[in-house]
Amino acid sequence: MESGEQRVMQRRPSRTASHHETVESLAEEVLQGLADSRTALIYAPNTIGKTRLAQHLKERDHEGVALYNSFVEDVFNWDNERVVLKMDPESELFESIVTQGLDGAIINNFQSFTSDRIEPRIDFESGDISFGIHKGDDDSADGIKISRAEESIFVWSVYYSVLSEAVETLSDSPDRRSTAAYDQLTLAVVDDPVSSMDDSRIVSVALALAELTRRASKLDLKFVISTHHALFFNVLFNSLRRKDNLSYVLARGPAAGWTLARQPRDSPFSYHLGIIDDLQGAISANSIERVHFNQFRALLEKTANFLGYTGGWGDLLVGPDAALMTKILNLYSHDRFADIDSADVVEEYKEAFRSEFQEFLKTFRWARQ
Missing domain, CATH: 3.30.1360 (Gyrase A; domain 2)
Structure with missing residues (x-):
């Protein structure tokens, strides 16, 4: 699947990314960016560390942060x-x-x-x-x-x-x-509120959240919004005023920690090349972890959106293990604590992952130059 857009993206210089070995360092960069902006919008696949970052922001200023993440469901x-x-x-x-x-x-x-x-x-x-x-x-x-x-x-x-x-x-x-209950509030942290929602609901939630940030524009109240969902990211990116919004892609570091890169475009789709590299590296090293399943799902979601598959990402799984892989991806993506705890992956799931990922690359003609 080598489109004109893909060839253009491959010729672009890579984005400058900062490396952070601790969540404290990562949070500090996000907060420093908010000194001159109103909103930080962060895209990252599940299990990368969004929940950990959100929890840390809350813990460092309990009274000043209103937090929404998977733990709210408890x-x-x-x-x-x-x-x-x-x-x-x-x-x-x-x-x-x-x-x-x-x-x-x-x-x-x-x-x-x-x-x-x-x-x-x-x-x-x-x-x-x-x-x-x-x-x-x-x-x-x-x-x-x-x-x-x-x-x-x-x-x-x-x-x-x-x-x-x-x-x-x-x-x-x-x-x-x-x-006076809200007098100390300075930051709203919203981590992936769209789990289990269909596209129409995702758009509604994104538009309402964007409108809320506009209503708060004259207040000393900033927003950090993180998501794994490309559609949610895109709607927010296009709904928020560019001069007041910083957008990022959060990824795992090459050895430990994270990389945080500015995202100048309204879609994190260009991140697909990095995901493919990560997944191929994990397969080659026989080190497939749960994070790689969630990265594969993010890749499927972005590809389905890009190609206009109305049936969703599941239609892109066409190999012999498609049914099993769909079940696994749904199971792992709905684990509310996936960013905190990572369990081992059984060999049957790893084999299905290898098979379906390679079938996906072959079927949709991914070509690297």
């Missing part, structure tokens, strides 16, 4: 017998929505990201969240269990509602604010 769990989503009443997130009375905003945001068909009901006393379809006819239903994608959207809606309220509150002068 605040929620299903009670399957009662068919309610439980929210931990001891969490800061729950305290915020109760204190500010944000149940109405959460419901409105959830329905704007999905539809008005499903209505959440939040019990502030117990932390129970129930879902129903209320049409006033025989199609009405209470106590339904929503899909995994809808659950992700609901969790994001809770965080988004709190952050929106913070922006609105900070827009008032200190003496007129309804609460």
